[in-house]
Amino acid sequence: MNDRDIRAVLVNYLLAQSGNIRIYQEKAVGESICDIMVVSSCLTGYEIKSDLDNYTRLERQIKAYDKYFDRCYLVIGGSHRKKSSDKIPTYWGLICITQDKVKIIREASPNEKVSRRSQLGILWRAELRNILIRNNMPMFAQKNKSYIVQKITAYVSDSLLLEQITHELMYRDYSEYLPDRRAIDSKNNTKLSGLEQLIELVAEDDIGSITLDKWIELFSKAKETSTQRKSALADMKVTRAPHTIPYTDIEVSMGAPWISAEIIDEFVKELLNINVDWKLIEYEPVSGVWNVNNKKQFGHLTSCTAKYGIPRYNALYIIEATFNLREIKLFDEGNIYAEQDTVAALEKQQLIISKFHSWIWQDEDRIWEIEEAYNKMFAVLEPKKYKSSRNTFPEMSPSIQLYDYQKDAVEHIINEKNTLLAFDVGAGKTYIMIAAAMEMRRMGLKEEYVCCPE
Secondary structure, eight states, X not given: OOHHHHHHHHHHHHHHHOSSOEEEEEEEETTEEEEEEEESSSEEEEEEEOTTOOSTTHHHHHHHHHHHOSEEXXXXXXXXXXXXXXXXXXXXEEEEEOSSOEEEEEOOOOOTTOOHHHHHTTSOHHHHHHHHHHTTOOOOTTSOHHHHHHHHHHHSOHHHHHHHHHHHHHTOOOGGGXXXXXXXXTTTTEEOOHHHHHHHHHXXXXXXXXXXXXXXXXXXXXXXXHHHHHHHHHHOOOOOOOOSSOGGGOOOOTTOTTSOHHHHHHHHHHHHTOOOSSOSEEEETTTTEEEEXXXXXXXXXXXXXXXXSBTTBOHHHHHHHHHTTOOOOOEETTTEEOHXXXXXXXXXXXXXXHHHHHHTXXXXXXXXXXXXXXHHHHGGGSOOOOOOOOOOOTTOOTTOOOOHHHHHXXXXXXXXXXXXXXXXXXXOHHHHHHHHHHHHHHTTSOSOOOOOOO
């Protein structure tokens, strides 16, 4: 059997086994192409070797499949049945398809080499944004796809990430990005991208009968559609609900616990022009202690010893002291106070703090991340605001009319155990207290009520 025949049988078999799947054909996985990718509760890859194929590329294909798929299968024609099982790992499954039947020779076991980072690479940027939003992460609008993938894999657990990746691929929708000529996969009832249209158009016809001119025409249409889709995805804007407390109301300081160590690490590396791929800054949330790693290692940098520090006390020491709210005070031998060096270090400290304040709000992702952390800690502490719906107070003298803010204050007193009436002199605090006392007695909330006027 040839590739086309095996592919058709396999697709029909998979759909018959479980209709709740999404099938992608000819999907790029690294430097290889997956013949059939099935999306269900996990990602499964099927590599087809027809009776006309050989195993020349199989070793390279296995390495690629192992990175992208939770389960992997080799699908063969009848002529490969005797020698194929020795050419694939033991955790790969093996399916043999002949003219009259589909034979599962070996079921696939879970692939422990799979990489969520590689799977995230299959997603569009818009789908990655969906995952960022779902996990309350910054949008990283100014970062490349590789950076976003790295952040997601570091933040989201492996099992949850698999669930979110499969969800995005299961419900991927091309309809908004296709021109009027749209192809529909009748088997899966899903719309196809431009390049997938090309594959489906070829599959519907006899490959041998398609001329070079036809190939060029089909590819041009597919490329145009793909370009339009990518352009539309790049222009998509994702909006979030605003935080209760905006960043303009947040006072940042070096060492504040609502600013993550990752942000601080980025600031220090950028400020001092330190290019390392390991964490320079670490924070211990239990003790509240900030630690700058390998402070002596960068003592040769001019940025550390001259621009933002001094030779005997480089910038990294100053930064660590600032984060931990430690007083900077230098001493010479014999415990003699080094006033000149201390003043110089303090001047460098003020320069670093000034740079930090101007840097922190320059990036939208940082703004959102800090707002998110700050609001989680403090938005719940926002005092309740009461808006009274009482227009009249029974038995109150008609000669007395309370203002709206006085009615609101009465409502606050009725609903809270204690209330501070922080109004100016002459604002009517006495009327508020008397009205609240009488109203609570009338409602049976208090038999006696004691007011403590100023």
